[in-house]
Structure formats: structure tokens, C-alpha cells
Amino acid sequence: MHSTTLPSDDAATFDVRLTDTPRSDAEREAALAAPRFGTVFTDHMARVTWTAEGGWTDRRVERYGPLQLDPATAVLHYAQEIFEGMKAYRHADGSVWTFRPEANAARFAASARRLALPELAEADFLGAIEALVRTDEAWVPSAPDTSLYLRPFMYASETFLGVRPSAEAEFITIASPVGPYFAQGVHPVSIWVSRDFNRAGPGGTGAAKCGGNYAASLLPQQEAFARGCEQVAFLDAATGTTLEELGGMNIFVVHADGSVSTPVLTGSILEGITRSSILQLLADRGVAVTEQAITLGELRAGLEDGTVREVFACGTAAVITPIGRLASDDFDLTVADGTAGELTMSVRDELTDIQYGRRPDTHGWLRRLV
């Protein structure tokens, strides 16, 4: 369906230095047969090096392997690091595509600005992905619901302990074949609404995709587990009353009148590309969809009186995940009958159909890699 779109040549500036020790076909096929999220990596990584003096240089694809870091490397002390998460999808005709990578490139640049890291040009961001996926194309799985997860990241690589932005940085993209995020198939998850912890605050780094935000979300996530829930949801730090998002996914609420809402971006919410795609797909269907403040009080009342019909979370890794239960110290509520909602699953199908080339890409969201 998209075969007339030719791959671009942003990868041309990357020097491909093939490993002498690639995994054998048998090893790769064994890894592809049962990929567990983020555990197996391809033979190569794409890399670009930055210095304050020389700018971005040495665009290359090289052997995947350990990094050697001086113990005084800045990132190890002050967490000056950002990342992205995206996927390469194999279509039925064998071609390989990624989804809205320009949006990831723009968000990566915005995250870099917030973390005082150097901005990477879109052409280098896209070029790294193209060069890596073309080199390791055999690692893009083709079974249903599988993909090659791509993890571009950048860290402060200067060796020094002073507190100032690093004068050196490394941009690296690694790739990992992944199966469906939930091995048992899509199932509604339970959410613990954290009262004790916040993910982000006004003026903080909540809108940047940085490792530090994830470090801060791990203890609340453990609290959620301890309370018998699978994921944690955060409220706004300033008032503790409005819903923001999960540790790594945005959230949507479906109302009985057919309308849909999602928390408005306040500066402490990460602007998900899945979120913005869902807003567009719902608008295309003529659904009344709003970005607005959603208070925990309203959500609880809606779950109690049935005016909230579905709640779901979304992000690249798990796509769309139904939420079946929300709990905290003072409430424990089932969303409708606790099963996956109809709209939730139909938007999920529509989005994944576009990503895998099973439905027309009317918004031009797909970019061909191979």
C-alpha cells in the first residue's frame, strides 16, 4: 500500500562499520522467536559524538557493545540524559516502516533543550534510525504484533564533576526486537493513584523525556505493586487534585455520552505521540474529544455513577492499555465491568492497523526505512 514511497537518504552520512562477530542466523532466529521486551539487542548501534568545540561528528553504525565510561563521567553524577522510544514495523510485503519519527526528533530536541544537552538535527536523528534499521534489517520480526523497538538516547559524556552542562555528549540508538507488550494479550490493568509521590512539578522536567523522571517514578511504582496494582498514576504536584499521567503512559477517559477527554498539557505531562495520534483518530471519527483538566474527584464520581465508561493508558511500547480498576488509600473503583472497553479496543485496532500497513495512512504518519 505504501510501496511507492521510497526510503530517504538521511542515512547516507553514516559510516557503516560492520561487526566481525554478528550473531548466527540460528541465534538471531531463536531470539526473534520469543522476544521479551528490552532484553535482546541487535548486532549494531548508531552513534554520533558531540563536543562543544567540534559540534556533531563521526556519524557511524558500529558493533553493539559495552561503553567504557570514566567513573567521573558527568551523566553518572547529575543524570544529564534524555531518550526516545519508537518502533519499526514489518509490513506484509516485507518493507519496514516507522511511525511519526519527525515527532520523536522534535521531542528529542525539546528534551535536549530542557536538560541543557546539545540539540541533534532531525536529519541526524532520522539518519541514525535508518542506518541502524537498514544494517540490522534481519532483526525486524514479522510475526503479528512484533516490532523492532528503537531506543535513541543522549548522555553527558564529559569527565568532570563540576556542575555545569557537559561540553561532550554521545547520541546512540540501539534496537531490540519485541513481541506484544503483554505476553498474555491485552488485558485491563489496575492503577494505584499516588498521593505520597509526584512525578513532576511546575517548572520541572515532566515534559522532557529524561531518565531522571523514570528514576523518580520507580518507588511510587513499587508502592503501587505493594498495594496490589500494576501501574501508578500521578496527580499534579501543585494541588494534588488533577490527574496527570502514569509513569510512562498518558491517560484517556471515555464518557457515557460518547465524548472523550485527556488531561491538558500543563508543562508537567509528557506529550505522547500515541496521545496526539489518538486525539486525531478520534476527531476523524467525529468524536467530541477535549484536552482539559480532569480532577480525581470528577473521575471518581463518574466511575461511581457510571458516566465514565472507559479509561485507558497509551504509549509506544504498550500502544493502548485498558484500565479496569483505579484505587488509592480512600477508594477502590472498577471501571464499568472491569473489562476492556469497546472504544479503547477499536482505537487500538485502528492505530495498530495503520502502523502495520493494514489500513491507509491518511495522515502521512509512516516513514519507510527499508
Ligand SMILES: *Cc1c(COP(=O)(O)O)cnc(C)c1O
Ligand atoms: C514516552 C512517555 C509517554 C508516551 O509517549 P509516546 O510518544 O506515546 O510513546 C508518556 N508519558 C511519559 C512519562 C513518557 O516518558
